[in-house]
Amino acid sequence: MAGGSALASRARSIGRGFAVTTALGAAAGAAATGYGLWEKNQFVLREESLPILPPGFGPMRVLHLSDIHFVPGQHRKAAWLQSLAGLKPDLVVNTGDNLSHVKAVDPVLEALRPLMDFPGVFVPGSNDYFAPQLKNPASYLLGPSKSRPDPIALDWPRLRSGFGMGGWVDLTNRCQSLVINGLRVDFSGVDDPHLRLERYAGWPRGTRGQDAKPHLRVAVAHAPYQRVLDHFTEDGADLLLAGHTHGGQICVPGYGALVANCDLPTWRAKGLHDWESKGRTTPVNVSGGIGTSRFAPVRIACKPEAVLLTLTARP
CATH class of the missing domain: 1.20.5 (Single alpha-helices involved in coiled-coils or other helix-helix interfaces)
Structure with a gap:
């Protein structure tokens, strides 16, 4: 017993x-x-400086926005986005995933309207085409997200039209030049590599071997897959801007991101880094993003950010 x-x-x-x-x-x-x-609501501005302009030009202030993932009712996010117009950037670059809800087109356009007073360019992300759907939030940690067989379509044509009417240039598999602060900036953009929609348009005609005037080549993409970074680096980009990773979204303090949601090394999931391919080097800024999926609305050790790049002349 x-x-x-x-x-x-x-x-x-x-x-x-x-x-x-x-x-x-x-x-x-x-x-x-x-x-x-x-x-997820502790918005910050990351500032970087980069000496890549031709001698005699600059400075040029570039505001990089990405992964807003707007949901109606996000008043704090909207007010913060509107306040960024006070930075008076010379250029706004939007690298996609603006939406996270079928009714988000009008409120996100309203939130970004003050920034449309400045020259801008944009490309789409997968969440400009399709809405996120309910799933286990922990699945984000299992690797790159997969497309659903039954996606919910978003009104990307109306969002694209709104950006265009606001004066921003659509770089979806397109190239175009803008004159900013007296310098010709040549852009080349692609559709979302996460959906394997990228098609390379090259650079605006006259920028390679045909025109000796000073210019800057800027590549724009949503998802920074290595194949895309390789292509633009080898094709002579002076700067590449991307988003998509959310900076890892759920990070470990002192370690960093656990995932990048693409094949980018996790230590490159956010920040300004040099990318090397076939003997060429291009600075790449990966935005940590401003929002989250509406079904995984948390950030840990990875505050939402916009990025202000101050470009100065090469020494």
Whole structure:
């Protein structure tokens, strides 16, 4: 009997320990979720400086926006986006994923309207074409997201039209030049590589070997897949801007991103880095993004950001 009593006591002790561990795990998970819900609204401006302009030109202030993932009712995000017009950028570059809801087109256009007073260019991301759908938020950590067989279409044509009417240039598999602060800037953009829709349009005619006037070549894409970075680097880009990664979205303090949602190394999931391919080097800025999927609305150790790049003349 004594042995049976000891065994029962041992079982009760193990049960209590399991219950305590489970409760602590649940509490930690709830705390992390609560923090993540708070951090997703802690918008910051990351500032970088890059000496890539031809001698005698600059500075040029480029505001890089990406992955807004707007949902109706996000008043704090809208107000912050509108406040960015106070930076008075020389150029706005929007690298896609503006939407996260079928009714988000009008409010995101309203939020971005003050920034359309400045020259701008844009490309789409997958969440400009299709709405995110409910799934296990932890699946984000399992690698690049997959397309659903039954996607919910978003009104990308109306969003694109709104940007165009606001004066921004569509670079979806297109190239075009703009004169900014007296310097010709040649752009080449692609449709979303995450959906494998990219088609390379080259650079505006007259920029390679035919025109000796100073100019800057800027490549624009949503998702920074290595094949895209390789192509633009080898094709002579002076700067490449992309988003898509959300900076990892859920990061480990002191370590960084666990995933990049593409084949980019996780340590490059956010920030300004040099990309090398076949003997050429191009600076690449990957935005950590401004929003999240509406079904995974948390950020941890990865505050939402816009990026202000100050371009100066080469030494």
